Amino acid sequence: MDSVTREMKVLISASAIQLTFGFPKIRLSYFRNILVFPDVYFSPSNMAHHKGEVNPKFKAVVLSWKHFVEGYLHEDGRNLGLHEMAHALRLENKIMNEEYNFLDSAILKDWELRANHTMKEIDEGRESFFREYGAANREEFFAVAVENFFERPSEFSKKHLLTYKTLSQLLKQDPLLLEKP
Numbered sequence: 284m285d286s287v288t289r290e291m292k293v294l295i296s297a298s299a300i301q302l303t304f305g306f307p308k309i310r311l312s313y314f315r316n317i318l319v320f321p322d323v324y325f326s327p328s329n330m331a332h333h334k335g336e337v338n339p340k341f342k343a344v345v346l347s348w349k350h351f352v353e354g355y356l357h358e359d360g361r362n363l364g365l366h367e368m369a370h371a372l373r374l375e376n377k378i379m380n381e382e383y384n385f386l387d388s389a390i391l392k393d394w395e396l397r398a399n400h401t402m403k404e405i406d407e408g409r410e411s412f413f414r415e416y417g418a419a420n421r422e423e424f425f426a427v428a429v430e431n432f433f434e435r436p437s438e439f440s441k442k443h444l445l446t447y448k449t450l451s452q453l454l455k456q457d458p459l460l461l462e463k464p
């Protein structure tokens with residue numbers, strides 16, 4: 284990979300649109316830069332190798348192209364593009380600009396309660412649907428939940444119906460409707 288192709292731009296934009304589909308006016312406008320690496324890259328911010336990150340200081344979403352593509356190849360609840368866009372969405376909601384505070388605060392409160400509950404279950408080893416990384420903190424739980432919301436909506440709603448419904452209300456869309464003929 285020598286340069287960022289048109290296909291890459293379209294697919295990365297599509298992952299942002301997939302997440303913000305319920306908010307036609309939201310464009311994650313704070314993030315001015317999308318950095319694409321061919322594979323994992325070394326990040327000086329914490330001296331570690333990364334597949335992706337959102338860096339508010341540099342107004343950047345950073346992605347490994349290899350892992351971005353893998354995310355869409357398998358419907359296994361892992362999707363790097365959606366994961367990083369989910370981080371960007373929460374930050375965009377908090378940053379005071381023209382796209383500030385678009386997530387419904389009452390639903391967001393419900394979401395945090397559900398998140399705390401499930402993170403505790405993950406910590407205690409009583410949870411098998413969400414991967415362990417989701418318990419790292421609230422931001423990671425949201426990003427992991429978003430991955431599963433789009434990749435495995437039917438299993439998600441069967442195992443955690445209220446959490447699924449709350450996320451669906453928060454994002455103003457329901458991927459389960461797309462599965463029905």
Ligand SMILES: [Zn+2]
Nearest residue numbers: 366370423426
């Ligand atoms: Zn993350």
